[in-house]
Amino acid sequence: MFKLNDIIRPNVLKMKPYSSARDEFKGAASVFLDANENNLGSLAGENYNRYPDPHQRKLKERIAEIKGVQPEQIFLGNGSDEAIDLLFRMVCRPGQDSMLHLPPTYGMYEVSAHLNDVTLEAVQLTPDYQMPVEEVLLQVKPTTKIIFVCSPNNPTGNLIEPDSIEDLLRSFNGLVVVDEAYIDFAQAPSWTTRLQEFPNLVVLQTFSKAWGMAGLRLGLAFASPEIIAVLDKIKPPYNINEATQELALQALERQEALQDMVEEIVQERELLMQALPTLATVEKVYPSDANFILVKVKDADGLYKSLLNKGIVVRNRSSVPGCSGCLRVTVGTLEENQELLKAIAAF
Structure with missing residues (x-):
């Protein structure tokens, strides 16, 4: 049975997150002298002299309405790449643990594994670019903490059979990360609709593709509130800038x-x-x-x-x-x- 605390790195379990000025004060005020901002204004435009909401509350609430999830199930990152990197940091001990991916696939899984000193395990997709589940499960080791499944897959373009992903979720006691960067172009339901069933499921999406916002760098991770809480704990305090939050809110009104x-x-x-x-x-x-x-x-x-x-x-x-x-x-x-x-x- 999957238990999140069994795979989180011990030092991450013990650590206290950075407490920003915007975390310590909640409420209304007219004079802000707590965050060492420039109170004269900003040379970049109105509002940008203040730090952004570190928890992106308004943006998460709107995304939650559209996606049919709870705000507590959403993590926002500087592109999906930030979420990928933080997932490694969350559960993989450098020099000890391993991950598994399914080439040919998105190259950042491998880059992040090397960056975090995590052993890279690979199981090749079948000739028709599907996941050989039994072979994947045979490759799993006690040190394997994450398996990445890109669906629709990059660079092959195809969806991975949902039954295969479900078998993996039920059989593997680590994180199964389903990367759905291209899901808007597919005639298939998102795995976000099944978050309640699988406590080890993490779904990645992005504003870079269908939404046409690649230049803004805004990625999403959907998971249980417990997983999201850990990601929020270890992320940089102000990882999504004010301009990105504002523009994303505007885009969300253009369904x-x-x-x-x-x-x-x-x-x-x-x-x-x-x-x-x-x-x-x-x-x-x-x-x-x-x-x-x-x-x-x-x-x-x-x-x-x-x-x-x-x-x-x-x-x-x-x-x-x-x-x-x-x-x-x-x-x-x-x-x-x-x-x-x-x-x-x-x-």
Whole structure:
């Protein structure tokens, strides 16, 4: 049975979080002389001379309404990368513990493991990019604290079978982190709908993709209130700046615009997936539930350089195990996609 305190690092259990000026005072006041801010104002604009809410209360309340969760189940980070790093710090003892991921997948899991001196274990996805659950469970060691599952997966684009993820959640007594950065483009329910069932489930999402806010760096983690409380305990006090909080609140009021953009991207994705296989150099187009497509071609390096010479930048994934000969293509505008198809046809 999963018990959070059994996997949290002992020093994290014992530590006291930093207490900021905004933590110590709660309420209304007219004169703030407690945080060593510049009381004359800000050269960057109104409101920015004051520290932001360290707990992002208004933003979490609005996200909770939209996502159907409680504010206490939400952690906000400087991109999803901050949540990934903090999860390592929360449960993995440097030089002792291990994590497991499923390549080909998002590279930051490996980077964070190395950064935190955590042993990296890997189980390759199947040829159709699904998770071999039995093999994963055989690979689990007593020191394995986290398993990362990216769904829809990057760079392959496909959803991981939900039954496989459920089997993992029921069988593994560590954290199962389901990274849903691209879930808005998929016809599937989010794992946030099942947080109550699985105390070891952490779901990552982001404002960088469907919401079009990559430049603001705002990531989300959803989990039990107990897990979120620990993440809040170990995060930097003011990790989400005031401008990001304000702009995110404005974006959350534009749900219809979000749906319009997602529908347009999905429509363009489907048109690309129909057109790409007709091109001579394209060998295979993999199914996608994301805003990008993995494409196997006859000469990945040559085509990549040819596209660069025409000012078109895609991602060459041919050196990634399991993606030999593949380019990852983000779905662009209608005009950009047409330009891409013409350039590939001319190669």
